[in-house]
Amino acid sequence: xxxxxxxxxxxxxxxxxxxxxxxxxxxxxxxxxxxxxxxxxxxxxxxxxxxxxxxxxxxxxxxxxxxxxxxxxxxxxxxxxxxxxxxxxxxxxxxxxxxxxxxxxxxxxxxxxxxxxxxxxxxxxxxxxxxxxxxxxxxxxxxxxxxxxxxxxxxxxxxxxxxxxxxxxxxxxxxxxxxxxxxxxxxxxxxxxxxxxxxxxxxxxxxxxxxxxxxxxxxxxxxxxxxxxxxxxxxxxxxxxxxxxxxxxxxxxxxxxxxxxxxxxxxxxxxxxxxxxxxxxxxxxxxxxxxxxxxxxxxxxxxxxxxx
Numbered sequence: 001x002x003x004x005x006x007x008x009x010x011x012x013x014x015x016x017x018x019x020x021x022x023x024x025x026x027x028x029x030x031x032x033x034x035x036x037x038x039x040x041x042x043x044x045x046x047x048x049x050x051x052x053x054x055x056x057x058x059x060x061x062x063x064x065x066x067x068x069x070x071x072x073x074x075x076x077x078x079x080x081x082x083x084x085x086x087x088x089x090x091x092x093x094x095x096x097x098x099x100x101x102x103x104x105x106x107x108x109x110x111x112x113x114x115x116x117x118x119x120x121x122x123x124x125x126x127x128x129x130x131x132x133x134x135x136x137x138x139x140x141x142x143x144x145x146x147x148x149x150x151x152x153x154x155x156x157x158x159x160x161x162x163x164x165x166x167x168x169x170x171x172x173x174x175x176x177x178x179x180x181x182x183x184x185x186x187x188x189x190x191x192x193x194x195x196x197x198x199x200x201x202x203x204x205x206x207x208x209x210x211x212x213x214x215x216x217x218x219x220x221x222x223x224x225x226x227x228x229x230x231x232x233x234x235x236x237x238x239x240x241x242x243x244x245x246x247x248x249x250x251x252x253x254x255x256x257x258x259x260x261x262x263x264x265x266x267x268x269x270x271x272x273x274x275x276x277x278x279x280x281x282x283x284x285x286x287x288x289x290x291x292x293x294x295x296x297x298x299x300x301x302x303x304x305x306x307x308x
Contacts, residue, residue, distance in 0.1 A: 004093030005281040005299075006053040012045050012289075015052075016282045024097045025066070031074055031100040032066040033082075036112035036302040038091040040281075041120060041149075042288045047086060056285075057299065058084045060091035061106050061115035071100040081106040081260075083119035083251045092281055092299055104256035107263040110270070117149075117270040117296035122259050124206075124228050124249040125153035129161070132245050133202045133226045137162030142197055142218060145206035146182050147173035147294045149271075150228060154204055155180045156268050166200065168193050168211060176294045194218055205229055216240040271295035 002023045009015035026032045038057040045056060061081040064074050074080060080103040084090060089097070106115040128150075129135045141158050145151040146167025158165045159181050167182035170189055177185045186193045188211060199220040205212045208229035215225055216233060221241040225232050228247060237244035262268040273295035276284035281299055288297050 002094035003278060004055050005057075005278065006055050007045055008053045010046075010052065013282055013286055016045075016056075016285065017053075018279050018281065021093070023095050026068045026071070026097055028068050028070055029099055029101070030068050030097050031064050031071060031103060033060070033062040033080060033091075033096050033098055033103070034065045034302070035060050035062040035091050035093060035096050037061050037116035037275075037298050037300055038093075038096075038278075039116045039120070039296045039298045040092075040284055040288055044090075045285060051087075055089035055092050055096075056281075057090040057092040058086060059116060059119035059121075060084070060096060061112040062091075062096070062302075064103070065095070067100060073100040074103050078103075079106045079112075080104060081112075081115045081119055081256065082253075083123055083249070083256070085251060092278065092301075094278075094301060102251045102253055104253045105260060107260040109264045112302070113275055113298050113300060114270050114272055116298050117272050118153075118259060118263070119251075119256060120249060121149040121296065122153040122157075122268070122270070123252055123255055124150045125157050125204075126255050126259065127247065127249055127252075128204050128206075128226050128228050129154055129157055129202070132247055133204055133224050135161055135163055135202050138164075139201035140164045140166065140199070141202045141204060142166045142168070142193070142200045142215070143182075143204050143206070144168045144188075144211045144215070145229075146185070147176040147180065148206055149294075149296050150206040152176075152180050152271055152294060153268070154206070155182050157262075160262065160267050166193075166197055168207075173294055199223075202226065205232070216242060216244075273297050275300050 205227035
């Protein structure tokens with residue numbers, strides 16, 4: 001048996017239950033991972049409403065404890081991290097089942113808590129900047145929400161690619177944005193970014209709302225507007241002769257391998273906001289719904305000695 005957190009009814013926090021469940025067994029192509037830490041995302045309790053009850057938290061770090069007979073991608077005892085599929089139970093539990101092909105070796109230089117804070121946010125940043133945004137060395141990128149979980153990784157990855165990074169943040173996150181390496185920080189509560197940014201090759205939006213709607217004004221003709229928050233204003237983008245794209249992050253082992261390499265080289269660092277024990281998952285989710293803060297909220301599942 002295992003301890004797990006499950007969402008039993010739609011509507012958010014009230015449907016979360018900390019309970020005991022039978023430990024799952026891996027089927028063809030799957031691995032069973034002893035979860036050491038699992039990170040949560042602000043609005044994820046709204047995702048699985050068509051398949052309740054469901055275990056939340058889709059990014060995790062842990063150790064492989066069993067594999068199906070046909071699995072050769074990972075071995076028992078391997079420390080791994082991953083973004084799991086959104087169509088199955090998550091990792092807010094002692095154990096989670098994951099397709100073995102999604103598991104990547106976790107960063108060697110980080111513990112499980114910090115490693116768990118990477119997959120969803122960093123993959124969102126990578127895919128937004130490079131797969132959809134086609135950001136290249138020497139280009140200018142504007143990141144909305146530059147101090148957030150996804151935005152913070154986007155700033156670091158864009159810098160590593162050799163781009164100039166402009167970021168919009170709220171007043172309380174200005175210092176964090178500078179610490180992350182933003183070249184030009186715009187406090188969007190005090191200054192209209194259109195008045196100070198100039199033309200950019202790419203806008204990568206993690207915030208949505210009014211900032212996204214106004215973004216076509218600063219993208220050069222032929223440039224790109226990419227959002228991971230919501231659909232961009234396609235008609236305004238077309239009129240400005242720029243491409244506009246909304247995407248949902250996808251699990252990707254190869255990209256996680258590259259992200260771990262950057263972490264171990266010191267070129268990328270996750271930001272952990274707060275850590276809660278698994279039994280306090282409801283409090284952790286409640287905290288995530290408050291004011292936007294830099295970094296991820298992480299559930300510690302294994303004890304301190306196991307988080308190495």
